[in-house]
Amino acid sequence: MTPTRGYHHGDLRRALLDTAVEAIGESGPAALSLRDLARRAGVSHAAPAHHFGDKAGLLTALAVQGFDLLAETLRQAGDDLLAAGVAYVDFAVRHRAHFEVMFRPELYRAQDPEVRAASERAGGVLRDRVAGLPARDGGAGDPGRDALAAWSIVHGFATLWLAGALPPRVGDDPREAARNVIRRLVE
Numbered sequence: 001m002t003p004t005r006g007y008h009h010g011d012l013r014r015a016l017l018d019t020a021v022e023a024i025g026e027s028g029p030a031a032l033s034l035r036d037l038a039r040r041a042g043v044s045h046a047a048p049a050h051h052f053g054d055k056a057g058l059l060t061a062l063a064v065q066g067f068d069l070l071a072e073t074l075r076q077a078g079d080d081l082l083a084a085g086v087a088y089v090d091f092a093v094r095h096r097a098h099f100e101v102m103f104r105p106e107l108y109r110a111q112d113p114e115v116r117a118a119s120e121r122a123g124g125v126l127r128d129r130v131a132g133l134p135a136r137d138g139g140a141g142d143p144g145r146d147a148l149a150a151w152s153i154v155h156g157f158a159t160l161w162l163a164g165a166l167p168p169r170v171g172d173d174p175r176e177a178a179r180n181v182i183r184r185l186v187e
Helices: 012-027 034-041 047-052 055-076 081-094 096-102 113-131 143-163 174-186
Strands: none
Touching: 012 034, 012 047, 012 055, 012 096, 034 047, 034 055, 047 055, 055 081, 055 096, 055 113, 081 096, 081 113, 081 143, 081 174, 096 143, 113 143, 143 174
């Protein structure tokens, strides 16, 4: 079998998700259609609907996959908040299609229990890293507020990087540029 002859065995659901990642990488999530996805994967036009129901179902599965990948990426970064922040930005750059779907809840079923659980797993890892920050001004910190601040900084940086909206002086290495910005949070 050659790659151009299409999909014929194995894990079709995973193959469709992988193909969706490629298509979103080319055209963005709004342009994705199940018919085009089937064509790209070399399967019948009914195959994606069989596995996901509709486009929202496909993007829901992609969001779950993305949140789980993000949680694992953050865990692998270790306990250091700076390393976790850099890992978050690196995730956004390396898994752009997932990132673009995960934070556009109007595209998928955001209240789906699997999405909520996967999102909570990723958020929990970030909150755990923030909990290691020293209290400011001698008082007790507010873990919820601190986690929101940390997420806002790393997510904002990642979004600006992907949009090409940062000034040229930040350089062309997203990890190093992020490290320089996030360091201000933890110092």
